[in-house]
Amino acid sequence: xxxxxxxxxxxxxxxxxxxxxxxxxxxxxxxxxxxxxxxxxxxxxxxxxxxxxxxxxxxxxxxxxxxxxxxxxxxxxxxxxxxxxxxxxxxxxxxxxxxxxxxxxxxxxxxxxxxxxxxxxxxxxxxxxxxxxxxxxxxxxxxxxxxxxxxxxxxxxxxxxxxxxxxxxxxxxxxxxxxxxxxxxxxxxxxxxxxxxxxxxxxxxxxxxxxxxxxxxxxxxxxxxxxxxxxxxxxxxxxxxxxxxxxxxxxxxxxxxxxxxxxxxxxxxxxxx
Amino acid sequence: xxxxxxxxxxxxxxxxxxxxxxxxxxxxxxxxxxxxxxxxxxxxxxxxxxxxxxxxxxxxxxxxxxxxxxxxxxxxxxxxxxxxxxxxxxxxxxxxxxxxxxxxxxxxxxxxxxxxxxxxxxxxxxxxxxxxxxxxxxxxxxxxxxxxxxxxxxxxxxxxxxxxxxxxxxxxxxxxxxxxxxxxxxxxxxxxxxxxxxxxxxxxxxxxxxxxxxxxxxxxxxxxxxxxxxxxxxxxxxxxxxxxxxxxxxxxxxxxxxxxxxxxxxxxxxxxxxxxxxxxxxxx
Numbered sequence: 184x185x186x187x188x189x190x191x192x193x194x195x196x197x198x199x200x201x202x203x204x205x206x207x208x209x210x211x212x213x214x215x216x217x218x219x220x221x222x223x224x225x226x227x228x229x230x231x232x233x234x235x236x237x238x239x240x241x242x243x244x245x246x247x248x249x250x251x252x253x254x255x256x257x258x259x260x261x262x263x264x265x266x267x268x269x270x271x272x273x274x275x276x277x278x279x280x281x282x283x284x285x286x287x288x289x290x291x292x293x294x295x296x297x298x299x300x301x302x303x304x305x306x307x308x309x310x311x312x313x314x315x316x317x318x319x320x321x322x323x324x325x326x327x328x329x330x331x332x333x334x335x336x337x338x339x340x341x342x343x344x345x346x347x348x349x350x351x352x353x354x355x356x357x358x359x360x361x362x363x364x365x366x367x368x369x370x371x372x373x374x375x376x377x378x379x380x381x382x383x384x385x386x387x388x389x390x391x392x393x394x395x396x397x398x399x400x401x402x403x404x405x406x407x408x409x410x411x412x413x414x415x416x417x418x419x420x421x422x423x424x425x426x427x428x429x430x431x432x433x434x435x436x437x438x439x440x441x442x443x444x445x446x447x448x449x450x451x452x453x454x455x456x
Numbered sequence: 457x458x459x460x461x462x463x464x465x466x467x468x469x470x471x472x473x474x475x476x477x478x479x480x481x482x483x484x485x486x487x488x489x490x491x492x493x494x495x496x497x498x499x500x501x502x503x504x505x506x507x508x509x510x511x512x513x514x515x516x517x518x519x520x521x522x523x524x525x526x527x528x529x530x531x532x533x534x535x536x537x538x539x540x541x542x543x544x545x546x547x548x549x550x551x552x553x554x555x556x557x558x559x560x561x562x563x564x565x566x567x568x569x570x571x572x573x574x575x576x577x578x579x580x581x582x583x584x585x586x587x588x589x590x591x592x593x594x595x596x597x598x599x600x601x602x603x604x605x606x607x608x609x610x611x612x613x614x615x616x617x618x619x620x621x622x623x624x625x626x627x628x629x630x631x632x633x634x635x636x637x638x639x640x641x642x643x644x645x646x647x648x649x650x651x652x653x654x655x656x657x658x659x660x661x662x663x664x665x666x667x668x669x670x671x672x673x674x675x676x677x678x679x680x681x682x683x684x685x686x687x688x689x690x691x692x693x694x695x696x697x698x699x700x701x702x703x704x705x706x707x708x709x710x711x712x713x714x715x716x717x718x719x720x721x722x723x724x725x726x727x728x729x730x731x732x733x734x735x736x737x738x739x740x
Contacts (some may be wrong), residue, residue: 294575310496313489
């Protein structure tokens with residue numbers, strides 16, 4: 184199985200816009216985002232967040248802090264928020280088609296179409312995003328090789344191991360060559376060896392293709408190793424933000440974990456920063 | 457690198473992404489992408505029907521053929537004629553309408569509910585496809601299943617009846633039937649919160665309405681209150697119009713039935729699109 188050159192140029196098979204010469208815009212710009220569910224639960228409260236183009240941004244927070252709601256709003260899986268969400272300048276609520284074309288999502292839960300094979304999961308995803316059939320199939324083969332799933336191309340997802348399903352899910356998010364990849368706990372339940380391989384892959388994705396990445400994780404060493412900036416969220420609000428050294432410097436502790444715990448305990452006690 | 461390790465990132469290459477994407481994504485390009493996406497999701501639905509043919513196509517064909525064998529063959533000898541025509545010929549239109557309605561409904565509702573229940577609908581919901589395009593795709597699956605099944609049933613029956621009086625009318629009625637019930641299937645697939653709710657609609661509303669829609673009898677032979685009740689069954693008008701197309705025999709104003717069916721088809725399709733767009737059951 185040969186490597187696929189990361190520098191090989193391909194014509195964009197999906198309607199992702201060609202690189203242009205417009206002034207830089209942020210990959211993701213969220214302003215005053217509020218979401219109240221029908222049962223009255225306030226999941227997000229005036230949340231603002233910026234992921235710069237080409238940035239690797241970590242979103243850390245406990246379960247129920249609003250991370251998945253935030254991701255759901257950006258990707259169209261959660262409706263009716265108040266506030267503004269812009270993906271490369273496109274309003275993700277008012278103009279969702281253009282925004283979604285630019286986003287690839289690897290959700291936290293592994294839900295894969297049980298009627299399709301692994302290869303079809305990828306190629307159909309690309310086609311839903313507007314890729315030509317032949318391009319989508321070629322891209323599927325490319326990603327199957329990249330994620331070492333070639334031997335499972337004809338296998339249905341429920342016959343794959345947990346680690347393979349997780350890899351397939353991440354591969355699916357990248358089929359249409361998104362400019363912003365949103366990875367919701369991509370290494371949850373993955374063994375250490377594969378996790379470190381995924382780290383390398385994601386770093387290369389950002390460095391070589393300049394894909395902007397928004398990552399949520401409960402593994403703080405993962406955020407520390409990968410992210411240029413980190414936002415900490417609790418109770419639907421961003422309670423701290425900065426680079427790893429900035430956060431450690433501001434909140435103390437030799438590691439990000441110490442700073443995280445102090446921020447969360449402070450936020451829980453109503454001392455947001 | 458260990459087995460299972462992702463290899464270097466494939467794709468456009470570093471040079472392709474050196475600048476910010478152009479925000480002026482063309483409308484024509486988006487439309488072309490939408491067409492491809494809709495074709496892909498429709499193809500996925502058709503593929504599901506074909507892959508599961510022992511569950512989706514074979515049972516309704518066997519059921520309809522058994523109805524024809526029992527009522528048209530075994531009992532047909534006793535009944536001989538209804539309203540002046542061969543009994544098998546009389547019941548064929550109703551069997552085709554009930555087959556299309558039942559299968560179109562079942563496919564759209566089951567496939568959509570299954571995608572919701574198992575969570576893989578998110579792949580579609582997070583795509584750039586519009587609500588109308590997703591609804592259309594799920595309807596295509598229902599239409600394919602309904603029409604292919606009815607086509608097989610018709611192919612089995614037509615050699616034993618006198619023929620088709622008005623092909624155009626017969627086909628138009630089956631098309632409208634398919635559209636109405638696949639749209640209702642989409643609505644049910646969005647609305648249902650459990651397989652029980654979905655099965656309830658199919659078993660206690662769609663099937664009784666279909667069987668009481670004058671498939672096996674002429675409404676003129678019924679006594680009250682059954683006659684009046686049948687007149688309130690919307691499927692009766694589809695069966696009657698289809699019967700007009702296949703046998704030339706009808707009891708109500710055919711073109712009025714077709715017109716009303718066309719209006720209903722548009723209304724339920726728009727309703728399905730609206731339900732999908734507002735998405736209370738699809739998106740929290």
